[in-house]
Amino acid sequence: MAEPAGRHEAILEVRGLHKHYPLTQGIVLKRQVGAVRAVDGVDLDLAAGETLGIVGESGCGKSTLARLLVHLERPTAGVIRYKGEDITKLSGRALKAVRRNIQMVFQDPYTALNPRMTVGDIIGEPYEIHPEVAPKGDRRQKVQDLLDVVGLNPEYLNRYPHQFSGGQRQRIGIARGLALRPEIIVADEPVSALDVSVQAQVVNLLDRLQDEFALSYVFIAHDLSIVRHISDRVGVMYLGRIVETGKDAEIYDHPTHPYTQALLSAVPVPDPTAREHRERILLTGDVPSPANIPSGCRFRTRCWKARERCAHEVPPLAVPAAFRDDRSPAAHDSACHFAQEKHVVPVEPGPVV
Numbered sequence: 278m279a280e281p282a283g284r285h286e287a288i289l290e291v292r293g294l295h296k297h298y299p300l301t302q303g304i305v306l307k308r309q310v311g312a313v314r315a316v317d318g319v320d321l322d323l324a325a326g327e328t329l330g331i332v333g334e335s336g337c338g339k340s341t342l343a344r345l346l347v348h349l350e351r352p353t354a355g356v357i358r359y360k361g362e363d364i365t366k367l368s369g370r371a372l373k374a375v376r377r378n379i380q381m382v383f384q385d386p387y388t389a390l391n392p393r394m395t396v397g398d399i400i401g402e403p404y405e406i407h408p409e410v411a412p413k414g415d416r417r418q419k420v421q422d423l424l425d426v427v428g429l430n431p432e433y434l435n436r437y438p439h440q441f442s443g444g445q446r447q448r449i450g451i452a453r454g455l456a457l458r459p460e461i462i463v464a465d466e467p468v469s470a471l472d473v474s475v476q477a478q479v480v481n482l483l484d485r486l487q488d489e490f491a492l493s494y495v496f497i498a499h500d501l502s503i504v505r506h507i508s509d510r511v512g513v514m515y516l517g518r519i520v521e522t523g524k525d526a527e528i529y530d531h532p533t534h535p536y537t538q539a540l541l542s543a544v545p546v547p548d549p550t551a552r553e554h555r556e557r558i559l560l561t562g563d564v565p566s567p568a569n570i571p572s573g574c575r576f577r578t579r580c581w582k583a584r585e586r587c588a589h590e591v592p593p594l595a596v597p598a599a600f601r602d603d604r605s606p607a608a609h610d611s612a613c614h615f616a617q618e619k620h621v622v623p624v625e626p627g628p629v630v
């Protein structure tokens with residue numbers, strides 16, 4: 278089928294991706310009593326050279342999605358196509374070749390780096406698995422080049438992780454992610470563990486590296502304000518599924534899913550006048566457990582727009598009708614039955630169903 282107008286060829290296509298962890302009871306005789314639906318039907322596309330931001334509250338399945346994308350785990354169901362080929366069934370040499378091209382940067386630079394290894398060994402470790410990328414004699418120079426690229430002194434290669442600050446450690450993690458010259462980097466909350474003052478520096482570094490190395494990013498965050506600076510498109514995740522996706526400006530200026538509207542209303546606004554006029558939506562209730570996802574629309578227990586229909590019918594991730602005529606089909610999708618309604622903030626927000 279021909280791609281819709283305005284949509285680039287995807288380097289990564291994800292369809293119907295699920296990861297369910299068995300929920301067991303009993304210590305000796307374990308019985309499966311249910312499943313934690315950590316990732317529960319994710320569809321997404323990543324175009325070459327673009328940054329897709331994925332945002333959602335803690336526990337909504339972001340890290341599980343990241344691990345599936347880089348093949349650290351296998352999905353329960355669904356496909357991940359890299360340049361058109363489903364990589365979920367690959368093994369052996371074919372899998373190794375694909376893994377080289379899709380690398381991960383982890384959330385917590387304090388625990389992700391082995392404290393007993395030197396920085397040189399940490400960054401060069403991927404070459405042990407892929408010696409074809411750098412023969413032994415070239416590795417020291419390659420590692421020094423990578424340190425330089427991420428803004429660290431190339432002479433630091435004999436130091437240990439504890440001798441670095443959090444921001445510097447994340448730079449080491451990024452250098453390691455770049456070692457094999459991947460095409461895609463999945464960055465799982467790469468700045469969440471860092472001081473606010475260094476967050477922007479690391480985001481700027483990733484931004485610069487994207488141009489320099491022609492990278493495509495999946496950039497995960499729990500806060501919409503962080504991904505705004507770096508993303509071309511944004512996907513908002515709730516309980517294992519993407520509930521709204523669209524171009525950066527579409528999501529920020531015309532959010533159509535009530536969950537996105539609530540998340541955006543909590544983003545700090547620097548301008549005091551704009552702040553005063555802003556509508557604040559307070560989400561009530563806790564996020565339901567992924568072992569017990571509500572029927573119909575999974576957001577309905579916290580949604581102030583929820584009606585009868587929402588309890589019975591799952592809203593598909595579809596283009597809001599109001600936007601169909603004047604926007605490209607790829608511009609904006611929302612998994613809400615009432616996405617085309619004008620956004621009105623309730624006087625007393627709270628779940629209806």
Ligand SMILES: Nc1ncnc2c1ncn2[C@@H]1O[C@H](COP(=O)(O)OP(=O)(O)O)[C@@H](O)[C@H]1O
Nearest residue numbers: 298313315334335336337338339340341342567
């Ligand atoms: N290996 C696992 N076994 C069982 N449950 C898991 C496992 N990994 C994650 N989960 C559960 O899946 C859900 C999503 O977790 P995660 O992907 O870490 O979310 P996020 O990164 O958005 O905080 C959580 O409820 C978490 O407890």
Ligand code: SF4
Nearest residue numbers: 574577580587613614
């Ligand atoms: S489908 Fe219903 S419950 Fe779900 S977001 Fe829309 S209005 Fe809220």
Ligand SMILES: [Mg+2]
Nearest residue numbers: 339340341466
């Ligand atoms: Mg996480």
